[in-house]
Amino acid sequence: MRAVRFDVPGGPDVLYVGTADIPVAGRGEIVIKVSAAGVNRPDVSQRLGRYPVPPDASPILGLEVAGVVAEVGGGVQTFKPGDRVMALVHGGGYAEFCRADARHVMPMPDGLSFVEAAGFPEVAMTVEFNMLMRAGLKEGETVLIHGGSSGIGSYAIARASSLGATAITTSRGAEKAAFCRHTGAALAIDSSAGEWVDEVMDFTGGRGVDVVLDMVGGDYTDRNLACMAVDGRYALISLQGGAKAAVNLEPVLRRRLTLVGSTLRPLPPETKAAIAARLVRDVLPILSEGRLRPHIHATFDIEDVGEAHRTLEQNDHFGKLVLTIGDVP
Numbered sequence: 001m002r003a004v005r006f007d008v009p010g011g012p013d014v015l016y017v018g019t020a021d022i023p024v025a026g027r028g029e030i031v032i033k034v035s036a037a038g039v040n041r042p043d044v045s046q047r048l049g050r051y052p053v054p055p056d057a058s059p060i061l062g063l064e065v066a067g068v069v070a071e072v073g074g075g076v077q078t079f080k081p082g083d084r085v086m087a088l089v090h091g092g093g094y095a096e097f098c099r100a101d102a103r104h105v106m107p108m109p110d111g112l113s114f115v116e117a118a119g120f121p122e123v124a125m126t127v128e129f130n131m132l133m134r135a136g137l138k139e140g141e142t143v144l145i146h147g148g149s150s151g152i153g154s155y156a157i158a159r160a161s162s163l164g165a166t167a168i169t170t171s172r173g174a175e176k177a178a179f180c181r182h183t184g185a186a187l188a189i190d191s192s193a194g195e196w197v198d199e200v201m202d203f204t205g206g207r208g209v210d211v212v213l214d215m216v217g218g219d220y221t222d223r224n225l226a227c228m229a230v231d232g233r234y235a236l237i238s239l240q241g242g243a244k245a246a247v248n249l250e251p252v253l254r255r256r257l258t259l260v261g262s263t264l265r266p267l268p269p270e271t272k273a274a275i276a277a278r279l280v281r282d283v284l285p286i287l288s289e290g291r292l293r294p295h296i297h298a299t300f301d302i303e304d305v306g307e308a309h310r311t312l313e314q315n316d317h318f319g320k321l322v323l324t325i326g327d328v329p
Helices: 041-047 114-118 121-134 151-163 174-183 197-203 220-226 250-254 269-282 284-288 302-314
Strands: 002-005 016-019 029-039 064-072 084-088 097-101 105-107 142-146 166-171 187-190 209-214 228-236 258-261 296-301 320-324
Touching (some): 029 084, 029 114, 029 121, 029 302, 041 302, 064 097, 064 114, 064 121, 084 097, 084 114, 084 121, 105 269, 114 320, 121 151, 121 209, 142 151, 151 166, 151 174, 166 174, 174 187, 187 197, 209 220, 220 250, 302 320
Parallel strands (some): 142 166, 142 209, 166 187, 228 258, 296 320
Antiparallel strands (some): 002 016, 029 064, 029 097, 029 320, 084 105
């Protein structure tokens, strides 16, 4: 099969389309004939040599796919060959065929394209686990979402809105702030204009936000703590602004704040299965109704994978980037 390869870590130009053996479904697994695959920052980190591949994972890039079931392994009763599916995968997505734990596979709702479906699993599972399951966002609460114009950020805005929660976002540039407002943010702050804590506090009437979904870290950490409400919950999901920061911990004590953090790929398979089951129960019906959609900024043919990575690194996109692999129905 065709698959994206690289021989040494480096820039986007090290990526090329080569060949690899077609995977075989083991017990509890399925093999998907891939139509489209999401492009994510962990893929870039792996290409740069900064994201060690777990020993049980495929060395091929790609953490989410959409396509058609090609093979079903022993013990799998939830899917059959020919089913249209989307899945979080343990690597291997940038290829014509990809193996997946059947528990991490979801049926594609009617009306969702393969390209849209390929942009759903990684962001949806990240947001569901961190913003809802761990930070406990609920109806009537307010969440501060950093990187609101990204794939995760734009989906998090829509997911918060689907709960009846209010989303505040930060992003760099007036155009990205306008995009966040269009996506459903009640307040979209252009963080390149300077400080944003006062804007958050003014918008909430001095109360602060109930939940923070933070993919920045670094010097945002102290500012996040400063604008959180009593019993607020802080979910850290990435460190794009750096891993170290000088932090005033006084608000943690005075406001009884909770800090949680996680990355999706190292989670135990059972935890990923629980997140997928929750999405099937709570989110797929919303997708079927058309009330929630992954926002796709651009698609790239698998032969143009380097350009897809270059676009992601330039950070000028809105929403998700997706690779198409072969004919996409």
